[in-house]
Amino acid sequence: MFEAADLRAGGVEPNYVKVLTRLLAAHAIAEKLTAIGYQRALGALENTGLRPTIEKNLAEERKHARLIYRLLEELGVNEPHADRSMLPAMKLPSFAAPRYFAEHDANAIDLVMASMSLDMTGLIMIGVNYRESSYAPHARAAEIILAEEEEHELFASTEFREAVERYGAEAINVALREWLPRAVNFFGPPDSGFTYDCIRYGLKTRDNGDLAELYLSLLERRLRNARLELPALTATYPHVIA
Numbered sequence: 001m002f003e004a005a006d007l008r009a010g011g012v013e014p015n016y017v018k019v020l021t022r023l024l025a026a027h028a029i030a031e032k033l034t035a036i037g038y039q040r041a042l043g044a045l046e047n048t049g050l051r052p053t054i055e056k057n058l059a060e061e062r063k064h065a066r067l068i069y070r071l072l073e074e075l076g077v078n079e080p081h082a083d084r085s086m087l088p089a090m091k092l093p094s095f096a097a098p099r100y101f102a103e104h105d106a107n108a109i110d111l112v113m114a115s116m117s118l119d120m121t122g123l124i125m126i127g128v129n130y131r132e133s134s135y136a137p138h139a140r141a142a143e144i145i146l147a148e149e150e151e152h153e154l155f156a157s158t159e160f161r162e163a164v165e166r167y168g169a170e171a172i173n174v175a176l177r178e179w180l181p182r183a184v185n186f187f188g189p190p191d192s193g194f195t196y197d198c199i200r201y202g203l204k205t206r207d208n209g210d211l212a213e214l215y216l217s218l219l220e221r222r223l224r225n226a227r228l229e230l231p232a233l234t235a236t237y238p239h240v241i242a
């Protein structure tokens with residue numbers, strides 16, 4: 001396990017710091033885009049019953065982003081610099097879900113889908129991968145974020161059940177076919193050189209492909225409970241509806 005001071009002292013392989021910085025920049029921008037999405041949804045939201053929960057989620061996503069940007073600051077990378085480094089990556093399919101949420105007005109169904117595509121996936125990525133990071137400050141931040149993401153996930157699953165009842169299976173299926181590829185691609189490409197480095201350095205424990213599979217199996221169970229079927233996806237990344 002490393003602390004920020006170990007990295008500053010220069011006793012750690014420079015490539016470790018490089019890989020860690022890129023991983024944190026990706027984590028930070030994902031939290032920030034999710035916060036922007038919730039902010040935007042709040043502006044467009046009619047159902048006042050949801051407001052308090054969305055406000056809570058928004059405040060927590062902002063806090064998650066701040067936590068990770070602070071880790072970057074400790075490594076000498078400020079927020080604008082971190083965000084700029086992510087510009088090319090943000091155009092890739094792995095960022096389609098948070099970007100879509102941040103850039104489009106969400107109706108009530110979109111909001112449920114976004115939560116299922118961002119909070120449920122985030123819970124998996126953070127819970128499985130970052131919680132045991134070899135970079136102790138990231139592991140500690142993950143622990144804090146995780147507790148709140150569990151609540152977001154609970155909100156997503158309750159809202160999902162209600163949305164199926166309110167809007168009907170047909171409308172949910174249409175939204176699902178739109179959101180599912182984005183959600184699965186959020187895990188990133190399987191077997192990438194970057195993930196290989198992350199795993200080698202103990203910054204992640206599992207490959208993106210494994211996490212995507214785990215997500216699909218959890219989602220399939222949730223859909224089955226609502227008498228819905230998981231839409232079939234193409235086998236290779238970036239996944240689209242088959």
Ligand SMILES: [Fe+2]
Pocket residue numbers: 031034060061064122145149
């Ligand atoms: Fe978050």
Ligand SMILES: [Fe+2]
Pocket residue numbers: 034057061118119122148149152
């Ligand atoms: Fe969340």
